[in-house]
Amino acid sequence: MDKILIDRVLRGDAGAFEEIIRSTEGLVAQIVFKMVKNIEDRRDVAQDIYVRVYRGLPGFRYQSKLSTWIARISYTTCLNYLEKKRLVLSDTFPEDPGMDREAGQEPETLIFKKQLSGILQAEMDKLPPVYRTVLVLFHQEGLHYEEIVQITGLPEGTLKSYLFRARKALKEKLLLNYKKEEL
């Protein structure tokens, strides 16, 4: 399927490239929205990504799925953007309380009584871009570790560590928010 589409693009079929954009823009949006905060910049970055994809298509070697390759280009384009803007440097990982769950701590049950989706979204937005990105790629897009490794270039161990830390930080932040509300 990928090959047919790519061959059509390489023969000059603009419709085929439009098809590629439509089928992958959801995944690209996930990465761009998680990595780039500025709305105007997102538009430019998204267009840059597909211009790079178009230029790179003749060199695509089918060593991964087309969508994975495009996601990889998206990720590196966003990283370049962050590097250029130096925006990420001001971000910090949410403070880790530095302890594992303590014995007897049972407020988790109460989480289910609250609608915490909004808080979760806000807390996710506070995570550093790379953490946000791997989190949504794994849990929302349902990508496997191998695919995320191909996209981000992170070693698998590092990726798993990022995911673990992000989930732990989110859980702790949600508990913290809950406690504040109760007080």
Place this chain on the structure above:
Amino acid sequence: MPHLSDTDLQQYVLDKTVCPPSVIQHMEVCESCRTAAAGYQWLVGEISRQPAPAFDFDLSGAVLSRLQEQVLLLPEQGEEATSPLSRRRRSIWPVLLPVGLVVIAGCAVGFRGYLAQVFFGIFPLFIYLIFVTAIPFLLLLGVDLYKRYKRQLKILDFN
């Protein structure tokens, strides 16, 4: 009884089939850990249910018009294609490369005596020049790579 670590809890929630039997047994008897695992279960489910972002503009239209602006023109009807492949087809490399190799090989055979004389005559000087130019160049390259590496690390280091 010590409770399970967050690592064990997350593993249990993500895929309990790879958990050691001790973890499974603990979960069967420990209400506190089951509650904590349920918290992670909720978190994972909630992340997957978060609304997917979408661009609020016609991305494909914008990209195609930008490609047209950038002389990467996609062919209109009756117009010659200038897509990556057509540009590749028109590339002169497939012709130029063999011709270049033949010319170089011809010169090497035709002037082999002279070339050998020149090569061995300047050999010590040649080696010296290599060292003089290559070492600073490699050093600069190394410094540049190191700086780039540190910059990338700085980006990825969020702590």
